[in-house]
Amino acid sequence: MVVGEPSISQESLSGCILIVDDVDLNRLLISSYLSKGGFENLHFAVDGIDALEKIEQLNPDLVILDLIMPNMDGFEVCRTLRKQAIYQDLPILVQTAMSEPEERVQAFEAGATDLVSKPLSPMELISRTRIHLENRLLLRDLKSYQSRLTRDLEVAREMQKALMPAQNFLDHVENDLNVRILYQYESSDELGGDFWGARDMEDGRLFFYIVDFAGHGVSAALNTFRLHSIIDQAETIPSPEIYLSDLNKLLYRLLPTEQYATMLCGFIDVAAGTIVYSSAASTAPMIGRPGSGEVRLLDPAGYPLGAMEQATFERREVPFAPGDLMFLYSDVLTETPGRDDRSLEEEGLLELFRKSLTDSRTELSICEIMSGNIEQVLKRPYQDDMTAVFLRALDR
Template structure:
């Protein structure tokens, strides 16, 4: 591919397909001869707009050189019909006409013409414009292919990122620990840095952690893969939340580029002590509430994010979690939704939605679905949204 503004490569012109549409046979011959001498390799002609439209699917032109004044279907109407076809909306149409008034040019452009040259034709000008439009079309085709390939690769990366999350089979297996987990994960339009996972300690207790890396795109997504690889190599037999975060921080500090970090909450559901024992590295505040309509209690999410400073100690904290109680963990996308009137949803707004969506509904998945819709109704969600509802099973 040649650089913008330069003469196209002869091989590109040789591969180009130009459709000449003119009711005058002599003009068609003159134009095709000119284009052939200019290096265009594939030429076809049509005597009016109807004939030209019939040739589109078989000849598949890269450019149309169009006369405006023709019988049956003139150039104006042909342009309008062409632009109504999704497959040909961006096809270059170079009009050549003896109509030289500003009103005629404006009418041609309104109908869908790309460019306009006046008769009598100047051969050098015509060839230059043909080359420019063919080059632009080739560039646009390359960009379209690049975008399609990028979108496919991003979709694959999103699928891989989603596979880092616990599968439905793993979620079903949490019942053995006396816990049910309902989860919602919705990646943003681009790759992001949310992830969460489950583990068991040596006593069979359920460990849950939620992570949110700074930034978006490929870099943030790669960091989630890094963290997943780190946690898979760790020993959870003698799990301690604060020591776990300190160990993760030690491993992340040399891996993350300057300015990148992660917030994380990691904790264990202790059914024997009816509590959730956790540590936080700058995460959102966990919410717990007991059965029977008890008001939610917010935990402490403070702590230095991971990956910034090596050698940091973290604090172990506890929240009550009796049988029938619930623990709600969420990413900061739920708090940073812009709302009408300015500002963001923040914690008070989220608590209001949690109450309004029926936080005591026995069907945790239905509660999360209602909450997801309520968050979307509050404003645009521009980040990955993760929400986990951990329910202590009655009698467990």
């Protein structure tokens, strides 16, 4: 190592360096400087065509490139490499005697990463080689980390999707409980905290719920798995308001400060023609009837789960006749900016629901129609998970 040079990792010293120059003496001089600097994995090419062949063979970590060469010059080598995605980030250190700014700009426009001036200074060459090899390793490590993170996030998103009811359960609910359920779920780029579910009760009622944890990321996802497990393990559900009260006390002890969830749950009783529900600050459920423009907006008032230990929740009952359709949704649909840069809010979403209910395309489900109408209005990408659930009482 040259005296006065900063320390460099052994991994950088062993990085693959391709020296491209048509003059034997220049290649020898560069390799001598780099060898004295501790670099040991040196390879050579005598012109641009040879360089491209060696790069394909070696996949080097750094190219030290002369610009003026026969057959193919350094400019063309740079342009050829930058057209290929695999070499977009390959450091190209150009050695040049050009002194005019316009000439140096040409080198950068062709794709050079950096320049080193001729006649070569050993200290400058070693220093720039060190910097670009270290950056190359850091970039490689970052890409590897991002790749692992992307895979892990995809696994987590698939696990979240697996929390949703399976199709065979939905078929059972339709055939045995006379409730048809359609839903759409889209995960955002980040992990979110949305999920919904349902359980058939022994007395023929259907218990349903929709949950949205505050925030995004790993903590929100972990909270969804935690709460889903708690809901799954519940042996009895006496009433929606008591159930929310019990969940609230449990989550108040489990969740860190400033973490909370909104939730709506209830029972659909097709035989009695009613929905009994309770809300923990959820989005407002909507009930309408396909073919009709009449839509009822239900009261969603309540305390978020986990925010206050002694919170109480209100029991509400509404009629739900055969043919009626209830729409549950996550707040991304009311809060995402539309194509006019204004969010739909509750009133705008209600109008979209009303429009969907009166759509004459009988070959499409209400879920498909509503999805299409939302797509026309809202901007993507959504900044949170999107959940839309439709539950319809059947007349049999």
